[in-house]
Amino acid sequence: MPPVETHILLLVLWAVIGYGLGSIPFGLIMSERMGLGNLRDIGSGNIGATNVLRTGNKGAAAATLLLDALKGAVAVLLARVISGEDAAQLAALSAMLGHCFPVWLGFKGGKGVATFFGVIFALSYPVGIACGLCWIFAVAVTRQSSMGALMAASLSTIWVFALGEPRMFFLGVFLTMLIFWRHWPNVQRLREGTEPKIGQS
Numbered sequence: 001m002p003p004v005e006t007h008i009l010l011l012v013l014w015a016v017i018g019y020g021l022g023s024i025p026f027g028l029i030m031s032e033r034m035g036l037g038n039l040r041d042i043g044s045g046n047i048g049a050t051n052v053l054r055t056g057n058k059g060a061a062a063a064t065l066l067l068d069a070l071k072g073a074v075a076v077l078l079a080r081v082i083s084g085e086d087a088a089q090l091a092a093l094s095a096m097l098g099h100c101f102p103v104w105l106g107f108k109g110g111k112g113v114a115t116f117f118g119v120i121f122a123l124s125y126p127v128g129i130a131c132g133l134c135w136i137f138a139v140a141v142t143r144q145s146s147m148g149a150l151m152a153a154s155l156s157t158i159w160v161f162a163l164g165e166p167r168m169f170f171l172g173v174f175l176t177m178l179i180f181w182r183h184w185p186n187v188q189r190l191r192e193g194t195e196p197k198i199g200q201s
Contacts, residue, residue, distance in 0.1 A: 007086075010083050010087060011083075011086060011087055011090050014075075014079045014083060014087040014088075014090055014091045014094070015090050015091070015093075015094045016094070017075060017078070017079070017091065017094075018075040018076075018079065018090065018091035018092065018093070018094030018095040018098065019094040019095065019097060019098035020098065021071045021072075021074060021075045021095055021098065022071055022072060022075065022094060022095030022096060022097065022098025022099040022102075022115060023098035023099065023101075023102035023103065023104060023105075023109070024067075024071055024098075024102075025047050025102060025104070025105060025109070025110075026063075026064050026067040026068055026071070027039055027046075027047040027048055027049065027051065027052050027064045027068070027110065028040075028047050028105075030052060030060045030063055030064050030067075031052060031055065031060065034057060034060050036052070036055040036057055036060060037055065039051060039052065039055075042054055042055055046110055046111060047105070047109055047110045048064065048068065048110035048111055048112075048113065048114065049061045049062070049064040049065035049068065049114055050111075050113075050145055052064045064114075065114050066114075068099065068110070068114035068115050068118065069114045069115065069117050069118035069121075070118060071095060071099075071115065071118065072092065072095040072096065072099070072114075072115040072116070072117075072118030072119040072122065073118040073119065073121060073122040074122075075091040075092065075094070075095040075119070076088045076091050076092045076095070076118075076119050076122035076123055077122050078091070079091035080122075085167070088122075088123060089123065089167075089168070089171050091119075092119035092120075092122070092123060092171060092175075093171060093174060093175070095115055095118075095119055096112050096115055096116060096119065096175060096178060097178075099112050099115040100112045100178060100182055110182075111149070111179070111182040111183055112175075112178060112179060112182055113145075113149045113179070116149075116152075116153065116175055116179060117131065117132065117135075117152075119175075120156060120175075123165075123168055123171075124160070124163065124165045124168060126159075126163045126165075127156065127159045127160055127163050127165055127168065130155070130156075130159040130162075130163065131152040131153075131155065131156050131159060132152070134148075134151050134152045134155050135148035135149065135151065135152040136148070137151075138150075138151035138152070139198070142197070143197035143198050144190070144195055144196075144197055144198065145198055146183055146186035146187075146190065146195060147190065147195075149179060149183060150179065150180065150183060150186075150187070150190075153175065153176040153179040153180070154176055156172045156175070156176060157169060157172040157173055157176060160172050
């Protein structure tokens with residue numbers, strides 16, 4: 001067991017690494033590299049895969065989704081292998097914060113859904129699968145991506161207990177709050193019945 005000071009320094013290091021990985025704006029990078037224009041001027045202006053899809057390029061959207069998930073998963077797995085579970089959870093949180101609030105973009109990032117799934121799968125793949133199935137069910141019923149994200153995040157705090165991962169509970173609560181915060185305009189539109197369905201602008 002390393003000294004307390006060393007442990008704290010390692011946690012700080014993984015917080016920085018997690019944030020750095022999470023803040024890589026793959027949506028902007030893919031859009032620029034593939035000549036799709038400035039993503040900030042398209043649709044919602046968001047840097048995530050859903051907005052990349054509004055460019056009409058499904059390949060770019062799929063690549064953005066995968067890379068945004070992978071950056072969160074990589075942060076978690078590296079931290080776990082090198083420094084243990086505490087570091088992994090902190091890296092997960094930091095990767096989400098990096099994606100949602102990247103310093104390079106004036107702290108105006110994405111909504112965090114793909115990165116959320118990436119860190120959840122890396123921390124516990126059974127919980128990740130359960131959350132993924134919740135997303136699929138909600139989207140299949142409502143045809144609204146935001147509803148899938150909100151449902152998956154909300155139920156994640158239940159799945160961590162049901163699937164034997166109670167140590168993830170507080171992280172799950174924070175990530176759920178973050179997802180709701182980033183989706184607050186969507187929540188309001190859902191309440192008003194004006195939230196667009198998948199394929200609508």
